Amino acid sequence: MTTIQKKPVDPTAHLTAEDIENLGKELDAIRQEVLDTRGERDARYIRRVIKAQRGLEAGSRALLLFSIFPPAWIAGTTGLSIAKILDNMEVGHNIMHGQWDWMRDPKIHSTTWEWDNATPSDMWKHSHNELHHTYTNVVGKDNDLGYGIMRVDEDQRWQPFFLAQPLWNFINACFFEYGIAAYDLELGKNLAIPKEKRSEEFKTGVKRTLGKIRKQATKDYLVHPALSIPTGSFLPTLAANVTANVVRNLWTHSVIMCGHFPEGVETFEKKSIDGETRGEWYLRQMLGSANISGGRALHMMTGNLSFQIEHHLFPDLPSNRYAEVAPQVQALFEKYGLAYHTGPLPKQVYSAWHKIVRLSLPNGWLAETTPVNAPKQLAKLYKMTTGGPKVRRAIEARDRQEARRRAEADAA
Amino acid sequence: MTDTLVRPNDLDRSWRSRLSRVAEAATTPLLPADYLDLVAPLRSGTDLRARIVSVHPETRDAATIVLKPGADWAGHVPGQYLRIGIDVNGVREWRAYSLTHGPRADGLISITVKAVPDGKVSNHLVHAARPGTLVHLEQATGDFVLDPSQTRLLFVTAGSGVTPVIGMLRNLFPVTDAGVVDLPRSKRLDIVVVHVAPSEPDSIFLDNLRELDSHGSITLVPRYDDQHGVLDVDALADLVPDLAERTTYACGPGGLLDALTEHHAEKGLELFTEQFRAGFVEAGDGGTLTIGDITVEADGATPLLDVAEAAGALMPSGCRMGVCFGCVVPLKEGAVRDLRNGAITTADPISSANGGVPIQTCINAAAGPCTIDR
Numbered sequence: 001m002t003t004i005q006k007k008p009v010d011p012t013a014h015l016t017a018e019d020i021e022n023l024g025k026e027l028d029a030i031r032q033e034v035l036d037t038r039g040e041r042d043a044r045y046i047r048r049v050i051k052a053q054r055g056l057e058a059g060s061r062a063l064l065l066f067s068i069f070p071p072a073w074i075a076g077t078t079g080l081s082i083a084k085i086l087d088n089m090e091v092g093h094n095i096m097h098g099q100w101d102w103m104r105d106p107k108i109h110s111t112t113w114e115w116d117n118a119t120p121s122d123m124w125k126h127s128h129n130e131l132h133h134t135y136t137n138v139v140g141k142d143n144d145l146g147y148g149i150m151r152v153d154e155d156q157r158w159q160p161f162f163l164a165q166p167l168w169n170f171i172n173a174c175f176f177e178y179g180i181a182a183y184d185l186e187l188g189k190n191l192a193i194p195k196e197k198r199s200e201e202f203k204t205g206v207k208r209t210l211g212k213i214r215k216q217a218t219k220d221y222l223v224h225p226a227l228s229i230p231t232g233s234f235l236p237t238l239a240a241n242v243t244a245n246v247v248r249n250l251w252t253h254s255v256i257m258c259g260h261f262p263e264g265v266e267t268f269e270k271k272s273i274d275g276e277t278r279g280e281w282y283l284r285q286m287l288g289s290a291n292i293s294g295g296r297a298l299h300m301m302t303g304n305l306s307f308q309i310e311h312h313l314f315p316d317l318p319s320n321r322y323a324e325v326a327p328q329v330q331a332l333f334e335k336y337g338l339a340y341h342t343g344p345l346p347k348q349v350y351s352a353w354h355k356i357v358r359l360s361l362p363n364g365w366l367a368e369t370t371p372v373n374a375p376k377q378l379a380k381l382y383k384m385t386t387g388g389p390k391v392r393r394a395i396e397a398r399d400r401q402e403a404r405r406r407a408e409a410d411a412a
Numbered sequence: 413m414t415d416t417l418v419r420p421n422d423l424d425r426s427w428r429s430r431l432s433r434v435a436e437a438a439t440t441p442l443l444p445a446d447y448l449d450l451v452a453p454l455r456s457g458t459d460l461r462a463r464i465v466s467v468h469p470e471t472r473d474a475a476t477i478v479l480k481p482g483a484d485w486a487g488h489v490p491g492q493y494l495r496i497g498i499d500v501n502g503v504r505e506w507r508a509y510s511l512t513h514g515p516r517a518d519g520l521i522s523i524t525v526k527a528v529p530d531g532k533v534s535n536h537l538v539h540a541a542r543p544g545t546l547v548h549l550e551q552a553t554g555d556f557v558l559d560p561s562q563t564r565l566l567f568v569t570a571g572s573g574v575t576p577v578i579g580m581l582r583n584l585f586p587v588t589d590a591g592v593v594d595l596p597r598s599k600r601l602d603i604v605v606v607h608v609a610p611s612e613p614d615s616i617f618l619d620n621l622r623e624l625d626s627h628g629s630i631t632l633v634p635r636y637d638d639q640h641g642v643l644d645v646d647a648l649a650d651l652v653p654d655l656a657e658r659t660t661y662a663c664g665p666g667g668l669l670d671a672l673t674e675h676h677a678e679k680g681l682e683l684f685t686e687q688f689r690a691g692f693v694e695a696g697d698g699g700t701l702t703i704g705d706i707t708v709e710a711d712g713a714t715p716l717l718d719v720a721e722a723a724g725a726l727m728p729s730g731c732r733m734g735v736c737f738g739c740v741v742p743l744k745e746g747a748v749r750d751l752r753n754g755a756i757t758t759a760d761p762i763s764s765a766n767g768g769v770p771i772q773t774c775i776n777a778a779a780g781p782c783t784i785d786r
């Protein structure tokens with residue numbers, strides 16, 4: 001992927017400023033229609049989901065008190081994993097977006113909600129709602145793009161360090177909740193600052209995050225296993241909690257990767273969002289997100305982030321409405337000649353991983369490598385990895401020149 | 413502790429607190445209550461709630477709602493009101509309603525609601541509320557209650573203003589299937605009720621008042637606007653000749669209460685009033701309202717409470733008419749206008765530095781840009 005501004009063919013080139021404003025108005029109208037009809041049905045939906053989530057969690061944890069028996073372990077661990085996923089996705093993520101604030105129920109409100117996750121909800125709200133949703137896919141501004149540790153764009157200069165990024169990404173997926181906590185704290189940036197110069201805000205943030213992690217860990221790894229001791233189930237229950245947390249982490253990581261990473265999703269330059277109009281903001285959200293297709297259960301388990309496009313256009317509409325507005329949104333993509341990226345989960349996950357692997361290698365390397373030229377390509381990669389920046393730049397320049405020549409030859 | 417004597421009660425309590433700490437550690441980040449409330453919402457120790465038991469129509473546009481309150485309901489004195497929070501079209505709305513009965517043996521409580529035109533909550537309660545619905549409550553409050561030392565009373569009620577008075581009368585003169593029960597405590601009372609309504613069929617509780625009247629418990633003086641013309645307060649002495657010897661309790665529209673207050677003050681008579689809504693007179697230019705990270709345009713006629721709630725903020729509230737101070741929040745910057753009299757309150761730098769000027773959001777509107785805290 002290359003920022004849209006540097007692409008040979010800008011996928012929005014055919015749109016006039018007027019088109020973009022009209023597109024914005026049509027999206028506003030879709031949003032207004034939902035606001036006008038928001039009511040009891042929606043309230044009933046979220047209450048039902050919360051009730052089901054709590055029932056499932058309580059039931060699974062009760063079952064796990066007997067986790068020494070394999071069927072109880074399997075059913076309990078499955079249930080707990082699903083409960084944790086529901087808590088984080090359909091319930092927590094969406095409530096913290098303010099999707100249900102209109103109900104004025106203090107128990108289901110973005111300002112009071114806390115979730116089953118390492119990062120305290122208000123810190124997550126800042127980095128997610130204020131930064132990611134505002135600067136979606138703007139390179140250098142949206143830290144969700146690679147979480148500051150990955151190469152997510154051809155324009156980022158390749159370094160040998162990035163060879164390991166598939167591994168980083170996998171480790172991040174397994175410990176995703178801690179990854180998010182570190183990311184909400186801007187841990188990397190802050191650790192680079194000398195200890196005495198770190199901000200008070202960072203220090204209290206660390207304290208609060210550690211406090212939250214301690215409570216979460218006490219529940220999952222101490223209290224719940226301890227309560228299972230009477231049946232001799234301490235260790236199996238501990239294992240069940242570890243499993244459920246890892247399953248939740250892998251799942252949420254995959255869903256989130258599918259939202260902005262699959263091939264075809266666009267990124268943007270920092271400069272391009274100066275003085276952005278509402279229509280242009282909408283356009284960036286449309287091009288910067290991808291959906292996952294599937295059935296109702298899948299949508300529920302992804303917190304309706306399978307409608308990532310709709311979610312990014314209307315982050316504060318109740319999640320149960322995304323499926324309803326999706327056909328209208330898709331029709332607008334068609335009307336304005338834009339690509340609506342969607343695909344089944346395995347395809348999107350593969351696509352996102354493929355991109356991560358591709359970008360972990362120098363530009364063009366993966367595409368150019370064939371079984372025949374593999375030894376030569378590996379030698380080149382070895383040289384680029386072990387040589388200094390100068391060597392890399394020389395090889396990159398030569399590659400670019402060759403590519404240009406080939407393109408000219410093709411054209412002639 | 414001075415010596416080692418541990419009472420069983422203390423032991424019990426420390427065990428319970430230890431248990432509840434374990435329960436909290438097991439349910440974090442939620443509370444054990446979040447789970448228990450799903451199965452036992454009316455239990456003791458949780459937020460006060462109630463379940464609608466039944467809805468009885470009183471007139472075309474009024475109904476009595478019978479509620480089973482949660483275990484922590486602390487009871488009430490007849491004449492008091494409670495606040496009820498009910499979800500109307502998915503949105504939690506809080507309103508005040510007078511309790512229309514004395515303490516009941518079955519522990520149930522009731523309110524009687526008249527649907528006002530375009531009224532969100534009153535229409536919902538009268539026409540759409542279903543038995544089984546869970547609602548939220550606050551404990552009864554209000555000082556519109558009888559002074560037991562007074563025996564000669566005059567009640568002036570207008571429209572739905574009859575509700576707190578019915579609560580008092582039902583407590584004094586319970587009615588069973590066999591008719592009105594004469595209680596010793598009510599023997600010495602001499603009560604006149606001037607009951608005002610637009611017309612006879614619109615009159616809530618008319619049957620109850622008539623029954624008490626024919627039993628001799630009260631003297632009922634009904635006044636229907638369509639038959640008798642609008643009640644002239646100065647002519648009250650014609651309807652109640654011994655007016656000067658009575659303590660007056662009045663509940664009804666602001667205009668009637670204002671006239672009564674003036675009339676009684678002039679004559680030096682004792683008067684207790686209850687009002688259901690504030691009379692707003694002054695509106696002016698509005699401004700931008702900021703609450704935390706929410707910014708909205710607030711016009712000069714809408715209370716800040718309504719503006720903030722519509723913008724999705726969670727605001728403290730109470731009577732919504734300026735009497736309970738349940739909605740007070742600090743004004744950090746800017747100015748607000750009291751909708752009842754136009755008085756402007758401005759946040760000055762000194763009070764802002766000290767947390768802001770406390771204002772009631774239910775009767776103040778924006779008077780230019782203003783910033784409040786929750």
Ligand SMILES: Cc1cc2nc3c(=O)[nH]c(=O)nc-3n(C[C@H](O)[C@H](O)[C@H](O)COP(=O)(O)OP(=O)(O)OC[C@H]3O[C@@H](n4cnc5c(N)ncnc54)[C@H](O)[C@@H]3O)c2cc1C
Nearest residue numbers: 507508509510524525526528530531532533534572575688
């Ligand atoms: C202490 C106290 C006790 C009360 N006791 C009772 C009671 O026992 N029975 C009862 O029916 N009501 C009672 N009320 C009034 C009740 O709280 C609500 O204000 C009323 O039901 C209207 O609410 P709503 O949501 O239907 O109207 P809203 O949707 O809030 O208002 C709709 C329209 O009705 C107007 N309006 C608001 N309140 C009234 C009113 N009281 N009369 C006429 N128009 C109004 C508004 O200005 C607006 O134009 C009491 C109020 C207080 C403060």
Ligand code: FES
Nearest residue numbers: 730731732737774
């Ligand atoms: S809500 Fe009672 S004074 Fe404002």
